Amino acid sequence: MNIYRYEENPLITPEDVKPFHEGFEVIGAFNAGIAKYKDEILMLLRVAERPRSEQPNIVKAPIYNPATQAVDLVEFRTDDVRYDFSDPRVIRDVTQSAGFAYLTSLSYIRIARSKDGRRFTIDDKPFVYPSNPLEAFGVEDPRVTQIGDTYYIYFSVVSPVGIGESMVSTQDFVKVTHHGMIFCPDNKDVLIFPEKINGKYYALHRPTVKSIGSPEIWIAESDNLLHWGNHKHLLGLREGMWDGGRIGGGAVPFRTDKGWLELYHGATKEHRYCMGAVLLDLNDPSNVLARSGKPILEPDAGYEKNGFFGDVVFSCGALVEGDVVKIYYGVADTSMACAELSLQEIMDGLI
Amino acid sequence: MNIYRYEENPLITPEDVKPFHEGFEVIGAFNAGIAKYKDEILMLLRVAERPRSEQPNIVKAPIYNPATQAVDLVEFRTDDVRYDFSDPRVIRDVTQSAGFAYLTSLSYIRIARSKDGRRFTIDDKPFVYPSNPLEAFGVEDPRVTQIGDTYYIYFSVVSPVGIGESMVSTQDFVKVTHHGMIFCPDNKDVLIFPEKINGKYYALHRPTVKSIGSPEIWIAESDNLLHWGNHKHLLGLREGMWDGGRIGGGAVPFRTDKGWLELYHGATKEHRYCMGAVLLDLNDPSNVLARSGKPILEPDAGYEKNGFFGDVVFSCGALVEGDVVKIYYGVADTSMACAELSLQEIMDGLI
Numbered sequence: 001m002n003i004y005r006y007e008e009n010p011l012i013t014p015e016d017v018k019p020f021h022e023g024f025e026v027i028g029a030f031n032a033g034i035a036k037y038k039d040e041i042l043m044l045l046r047v048a049e050r051p052r053s054e055q056p057n058i059v060k061a062p063i064y065n066p067a068t069q070a071v072d073l074v075e076f077r078t079d080d081v082r083y084d085f086s087d088p089r090v091i092r093d094v095t096q097s098a099g100f101a102y103l104t105s106l107s108y109i110r111i112a113r114s115k116d117g118r119r120f121t122i123d124d125k126p127f128v129y130p131s132n133p134l135e136a137f138g139v140e141d142p143r144v145t146q147i148g149d150t151y152y153i154y155f156s157v158v159s160p161v162g163i164g165e166s167m168v169s170t171q172d173f174v175k176v177t178h179h180g181m182i183f184c185p186d187n188k189d190v191l192i193f194p195e196k197i198n199g200k201y202y203a204l205h206r207p208t209v210k211s212i213g214s215p216e217i218w219i220a221e222s223d224n225l226l227h228w229g230n231h232k233h234l235l236g237l238r239e240g241m242w243d244g245g246r247i248g249g250g251a252v253p254f255r256t257d258k259g260w261l262e263l264y265h266g267a268t269k270e271h272r273y274c275m276g277a278v279l280l281d282l283n284d285p286s287n288v289l290a291r292s293g294k295p296i297l298e299p300d301a302g303y304e305k306n307g308f309f310g311d312v313v314f315s316c317g318a319l320v321e322g323d324v325v326k327i328y329y330g331v332a333d334t335s336m337a338c339a340e341l342s343l344q345e346i347m348d349g350l351i
Numbered sequence: 352m353n354i355y356r357y358e359e360n361p362l363i364t365p366e367d368v369k370p371f372h373e374g375f376e377v378i379g380a381f382n383a384g385i386a387k388y389k390d391e392i393l394m395l396l397r398v399a400e401r402p403r404s405e406q407p408n409i410v411k412a413p414i415y416n417p418a419t420q421a422v423d424l425v426e427f428r429t430d431d432v433r434y435d436f437s438d439p440r441v442i443r444d445v446t447q448s449a450g451f452a453y454l455t456s457l458s459y460i461r462i463a464r465s466k467d468g469r470r471f472t473i474d475d476k477p478f479v480y481p482s483n484p485l486e487a488f489g490v491e492d493p494r495v496t497q498i499g500d501t502y503y504i505y506f507s508v509v510s511p512v513g514i515g516e517s518m519v520s521t522q523d524f525v526k527v528t529h530h531g532m533i534f535c536p537d538n539k540d541v542l543i544f545p546e547k548i549n550g551k552y553y554a555l556h557r558p559t560v561k562s563i564g565s566p567e568i569w570i571a572e573s574d575n576l577l578h579w580g581n582h583k584h585l586l587g588l589r590e591g592m593w594d595g596g597r598i599g600g601g602a603v604p605f606r607t608d609k610g611w612l613e614l615y616h617g618a619t620k621e622h623r624y625c626m627g628a629v630l631l632d633l634n635d636p637s638n639v640l641a642r643s644g645k646p647i648l649e650p651d652a653g654y655e656k657n658g659f660f661g662d663v664v665f666s667c668g669a670l671v672e673g674d675v676v677k678i679y680y681g682v683a684d685t686s687m688a689c690a691e692l693s694l695q696e697i698m699d700g701l702i
Contacts, residue, residue: 133584162584185564186537207513207536209449209559210559211514213513228579228580229532233512236512
């Protein structure tokens with residue numbers, strides 16, 4: 001696989017982003033949804049901000065408070081044995097089986113704009129910011145599906161009651177309409193197809209299951225993009241391969257003459273995140289035709305291997321121009337990068 | 352609370368049900384959905400059948416095979432240290448964090464019919480039986496919502512990829528139309544309201560979350576009963592109370608002059624399952640008005656305290672006639688019972 005990583009990579013780093021919250025630092029500007037709007041390429045950045053702490057033995061958890069519309073801080077001492085601080089992203093309650101109790105940063109969505117797709121200017125203010133109790137711990141990992149003149153933007157919302165997927169829409173990236181939670185907890189990595197197929201909308205989604213099963217990709221259908229059903233299991237883990245630990249949708253699926261191509265992320269059990277592709281039937285995307293034997297993109301460059309959470313390439317959006325697939329992707333849960341790949345080479349690697 | 356338990360209780364026991372599978376025994380006939388059809392009361396029983404084992408050191412897991420339309424058996428030796436057999440309902444893989452790897456019984460839905468609501472005759476054959484890969488470990492805990500002439504029957508479906516909720520419909524309890532999975536894993540305890548409210552259908556559901564959160568009740572809306580969205584968190588656990596461990600919807604919500612009344616189950620952290628009530632706004636059921644301070648029904652009779660999984664009362668359906676609420680309920684994951692309560696007393700116990 002020939003991979004052309006942009007010379008400008010990383011395109012955006014946390015240092016490029018001015019904190020929105022006083023007393024906070026930006027620790028991530030990553031996992032951006034991608035849109036073409038007028039003559040610009042937009043990155044809908046996930047910006048993660050962390051409260052500055054002068055005392056190394058204090059960890060602060062930021063929580064959006066819908067009543068006051070401000071961010072509250074909960075402080076923890078790192079020697080508090082009731083909590084586990086070993087993962088820098090989260091605070092775990094050692095008495096609970098749940099994955100985490102608090103996040104150490106608050107994420108929201110901010111737009112970066114570019115004419116050439118390489119040099120971006122970042123908006124001063126958030127574009128989508130937490131606004132209700134289901135978003136108290138932040139909004140993460142946006143994707144953008146354009147249907148006609150409308151851009152549907154959907155993202156993980158995190159709160160004490162779960163992680164689900166909510167959606168907004170816009171026609172101008174200024175005025176935003178909220179549509180509520182479209183996939184209930186535990187779910188993330190939703191990808192809505194850009195057109196109806198045989199009269200139905202389709203979406204990929206990634207339930208995080210507790211009773212039985214693994215973090216794998218499902219598909220659902222809808223008449224109106226708001227309500228989803230006829231859920232089917234689509235794609236499973238492959239033991240011992242690059243996608244043997246967890247998988248989830250990545251970029252918005254795009255049409256090729258062979259089928260719908262979805263660029264998805266796969267991680268090993270050791271949390272090394274790569275990107276690969278899966279080809280779905282043009283007339284029935286619940287039918288899997290082929291998938292990448294090897295990753296199409298894997299952590300290699302320094303900015304991909306090292307960061308807040310290293311060894312991660314994670315795409316939420318790509319642009320396709322003829323044979324050129326421009327994969328925009330978050331690196332190491334820290335920054336944004338872009339690489340160009342050949343569509344034909346991606347197709348040739350499907351097994 | 353005055354509770355009139357029927358003299359005929361338990362109304363149905365496993366001994367009353369002839370096994371459908373050769374070489375199996377019926378270990379449960381419980382958690383029935385309730386419907387009134389013509390001049391009869393129907394219990395849509397969850398029947399659980401277990402492969403007989405002549406050797407005490409062998410446990411068999413039954414799995415429906417959609418390709419052969421037969422049930423395969425997987426055998427485990429009880430001294431196999433890779434598995435945990437301590438819960439009689441499931442087989443756990445000790446290397447996995449998931450709740451279970453296999454079930455020890457296969458459940459399906461079978462109808463019992465009665466003119467008086469006390470003495471039931473059980474159909475010879477299953478009514479809803481596993482028919483696809485998402486139902487490989489069985490179908491469980493049906494509920495029935497009648498809308499016009501159509502009965503919507505929805506139930507948990509269990510397979511190696513997760514537990515979700517699927518739906519069928521019928522007008523005569525003979526011809527059945529399948530509608531696929533309406534709530535994706537991990538989810539169960541769905542209850543569809545019997546009429547539209549301000550132009551939308553509503554359903555309660557109970558995600559089982561892994562990342563963060565607790566087993567609590569959510570509400571969703573729909574235009575067509577098949578696709579669901581606008582998910583909202585509705586009702587949480589109450590620490591230290593009868594519903595402090597887990598909660599989930601029970602009977603189909605019914606209209607009162609004060610609001611929609613939902614009879615839900617709550618369990619302590621020690622897995623003692625009781626029934627209580629929650630009152631929801633007539634015009635906006637996502638608005639909680641009040642809930643039972645104490646259970647309205649709790650395990651007390653011998654058939655409720657002792658059985659396959661004891662100390663459980665678990666209703667999937669009730670009939671309301673004036674002030675009389677006839678709660679049909681599964682007992683000890685084994686049998687069916689019925690108790691009559693006063694609607695006014697239930698309302699008086701709401702706080």
